[in-house]
Amino acid sequence: MFTINKNRVICATLAAAMLASGAPVMAATATGTLVVTATVLASCTVVGSTIxxxxxxxxxxDQTGNIAVLCTNGTSYTIGLDAGAGTGATTSVRKLTGSLGGxxxxxxxxxxxRTxxxxxxxxxxxxxxxxxxxxQNLTVYGRIASAQTPLAGVYTDTVTVTLTY
Incomplete structure (x- = not known):
């Protein structure tokens, strides 16, 4: 009787194992969305060199200088140059000021x-x-016209570069 019970236990165990391993596991799924955003702001920087x-x-x-512009891709801009710091200067006739006057x-x-x-x-x-x-490098073309009679000395001016975007 012990052998019959033992065989029954073995058969029941095997049957349970086969049922457990052969049966598909039912899984449920659900979906949703994840919204991902970013904002790229328009920005620009500008640096002028020395002429x-x-x-x-x-x-x-005649001499040249450089204006370096760095703007966000697709950003439209304009570069303007003011008259400078020389007394009586305009954007058409700028004035370098001498260290000893003039x-x-x-x-x-x-x-x-240069037109x-x-x-x-x-x-x-x-x-x-x-x-x-x-x-982006922009070239500035400078010219000091001939036939001027300035005083001796070192002449300087500072022109403001304005980047508008």
Whole structure:
């Protein structure tokens, strides 16, 4: 009798194991969404270099400088240059001021032929562009006209670069 019960227990155990392993496990699923957002703000920075004309001997002197612009990709901008700090200066006739007095007239242009004045009136004499997320270098073309008779000395001016976007 012990053998019959033992066989029954073994058969019942095997049957239970087969049923448990062969039966598919029923699982339920549900779905939802996860909203992900980001905002990219338009931003720009600008840095101007030095335009060093060197020695002036009453002959025309041409020199260039650089404006580095960094704007968010797709951001439209304009670059304007003011008249500078020289007394009586305009955006057409800027004035370097001498360390011992006097002025030395000069001009800044947007093109290498030095025909397009670089001023500060948007849509008239500024430089427009569109940012690409990388540094963009713009050349400033400077000229000191010939036949001026300034006092001896070191001449300087500071022009403000305005980036509008």
């Amino acid at each position: 060093a004309f060197g020695n002036y001997t009453s002959s025309q002197v 002025n030395l007239n000069y001009a800044l242009y947007r093109d290498s032929g 397009n004045n670089w001023g500060s009136t948007i849509g008239t004499d500024t430089q427009a562009g569109t940012g690409n997320g990388l540094i």
